[in-house]
Amino acid sequence: CPGVEAISTGQPKEVETVGILDDGSQITVKIRAFPVFGKDGESEGFIEVVEDITRSKHLMQEVEKALKLESIGIFAGGIAHDFNNLLTAILGNVSLAKVMLKPEDPAYDKLTATEKASLRARDLTQQLLTFSKGGAPHKVTTSVKEIVEESASFALSGAKAKCKFSWPENLWPVEGDKGQIGQVIQNLVSNADQAMPEGGVIKIWAENTIIGDVTELPLPGGRYIKISIRDMGKGIPEEYLSKIFDPYFTTKQRGSGLGLAVCYSVIKSHHGLITVESEFGIGATFYIYLPASEKAADIETEENKTIGGEGTILVMDDEEMVREVLSGMLDFLGYQVELAADGAEAVDLYQKAQQTGGHYDAVIMDLTVPGGMGGKEATRKLLELDPGAKVIVSSGYGNDPIMAEYAQYGFSGVVSKPFIVETLSSTLHAVITQST
Structure with missing residues (x-):
C-alpha cells in the first residue's frame, strides 16, 4: 500500500x-x-x-508504438526499394518470356508458377514498405467484400481451415488501398489458420456502423465499415493483448513479429482502427474499422492481355538491369526505345529531340536516383520544355506520396515496380491515347 x-x-x-x-x-x-x-x-x-490515467496511458502507448514503426520504416524502405528493383528484372523477364509462348508450350506453366512466386515476393516487400516513413496508400473507392474474400482464399491455399463469410446486401464502400487492405486480411487469416493446426472455421463478416462523437473508441464520429475475423483457436493470453501490435512481438517459434504491426500500420494510415478480443482457450476476434466512402465503388476491368503500340519511349532508370528489361518489354510491344541513366540525361535527350524535330510519345521516369536527378525534378524540367509531355512515374518505393498522388506532380500515369508486361502495356496505352 x-x-x-x-x-x-x-x-x-x-x-x-x-x-x-x-x-x-x-x-x-x-x-x-x-x-x-x-x-x-x-x-x-x-x-x-x-x-x-487510462486514456493518457493508452495515448502514450500509441506514441511509443508509432516511434517504433517509424524507426523500422527508415531502414525497411531502402531494403524494399532495392529488392523491388531486382524483382522488376526477374518478373519482367519472366512475364516477357511467358507472353512469347503459347499456353500449350511445356515451359508456359513453369513460367506462370515463377511469375506467381515473384508476385508473392512483391507482396512481402510491400509489408516492408508499409513501415516506410512518409508512405501513403493508393486509395480507390472499392467494396471490401471482394478484397476480403480474395485475400482470405489466397491465405488459406492448401490449409485445413476454411472461411465462412457473411455480408450485408447494402455494405458501404470504402476509400482505400486494395493491396494494403488485402495484406491485412492475409496476415489476420494466416494467423487464424495457424491458431487452428487441426483445421476449423474462420468466420468473417462485415457490417455498416455509425460511431458517435462520444465513444470509447479512439475514432472521430462518422460512418464506418466494421470487419470481424474470428477463429476457434487457443486464444491469446490476456497479458499479451496490449502487446500484439508492437513490432517484433511474437509468441511463435517462427515468424518475424511484424505481421500484426503491419496490420496496425496499414489501418492507421487509412484513418481506421484495429482491435482484438480474446478469451484464452476459446479463440480470438479481430475487428477492423475503416471509414466509409460517400462515393460509389469503382468498376475495374481485368487486364489479361498485352496491348501493342508504336512510337518512341524514353526510359530513365539508374539500374542497368531495369533499363534492359524495360527495353526488351517495349521492343516486344512494338515501341522504339531510348535509355537514360538519370534525370539530367533524360532531360538532355528530350531537349535534343525537340531541337532535331524528334518526338517522344511517352517517358517512363524512375522516381528515385541516388546521387542524381530523380523523376520528380526531371519531370518538372520536361514540362517546362514541353507542357504536353506524357510522363509515367515508376518506383520500387510504392508507398511514396508521389506514387499515390502522381497527377499533382505532373505525371500522366504510374507503374509500381515490379510489374509484368501486361501492366506496362495497358498503362502505356492509356497514357499515350489520352487527350492532352
Whole structure:
C-alpha cells in the first residue's frame, strides 16, 4: 500500500495499478500518497490522491508504438526499394518470356508458377514498405467484400481451415488501398489458420456502423465499415493483448513479429482502427474499422492481355538491369526505345529531340536516383520544355506520396515496380491515347 509506505519512509510514494469498477471493467490509476506529520514531526497518517490515467496511458502507448514503426520504416524502405528493383528484372523477364509462348508450350506453366512466386515476393516487400516513413496508400473507392474474400482464399491455399463469410446486401464502400487492405486480411487469416493446426472455421463478416462523437473508441464520429475475423483457436493470453501490435512481438517459434504491426500500420494510415478480443482457450476476434466512402465503388476491368503500340519511349532508370528489361518489354510491344541513366540525361535527350524535330510519345521516369536527378525534378524540367509531355512515374518505393498522388506532380500515369508486361502495356496505352 503506497500510504503505508509513505508513513514508514516519511516520503511521498507514487504507484500505478489497475482498478476494477463496479461493472467489472478495468482502469489504470495512478495513486499518490503523502505522509501527514504531527507536531512532533512523526508521521501520523497519509493522504492519497487517485487519478484515472487510462486514456493518457493508452495515448502514450500509441506514441511509443508509432516511434517504433517509424524507426523500422527508415531502414525497411531502402531494403524494399532495392529488392523491388531486382524483382522488376526477374518478373519482367519472366512475364516477357511467358507472353512469347503459347499456353500449350511445356515451359508456359513453369513460367506462370515463377511469375506467381515473384508476385508473392512483391507482396512481402510491400509489408516492408508499409513501415516506410512518409508512405501513403493508393486509395480507390472499392467494396471490401471482394478484397476480403480474395485475400482470405489466397491465405488459406492448401490449409485445413476454411472461411465462412457473411455480408450485408447494402455494405458501404470504402476509400482505400486494395493491396494494403488485402495484406491485412492475409496476415489476420494466416494467423487464424495457424491458431487452428487441426483445421476449423474462420468466420468473417462485415457490417455498416455509425460511431458517435462520444465513444470509447479512439475514432472521430462518422460512418464506418466494421470487419470481424474470428477463429476457434487457443486464444491469446490476456497479458499479451496490449502487446500484439508492437513490432517484433511474437509468441511463435517462427515468424518475424511484424505481421500484426503491419496490420496496425496499414489501418492507421487509412484513418481506421484495429482491435482484438480474446478469451484464452476459446479463440480470438479481430475487428477492423475503416471509414466509409460517400462515393460509389469503382468498376475495374481485368487486364489479361498485352496491348501493342508504336512510337518512341524514353526510359530513365539508374539500374542497368531495369533499363534492359524495360527495353526488351517495349521492343516486344512494338515501341522504339531510348535509355537514360538519370534525370539530367533524360532531360538532355528530350531537349535534343525537340531541337532535331524528334518526338517522344511517352517517358517512363524512375522516381528515385541516388546521387542524381530523380523523376520528380526531371519531370518538372520536361514540362517546362514541353507542357504536353506524357510522363509515367515508376518506383520500387510504392508507398511514396508521389506514387499515390502522381497527377499533382505532373505525371500522366504510374507503374509500381515490379510489374509484368501486361501492366506496362495497358498503362502505356492509356497514357499515350489520352487527350492532352
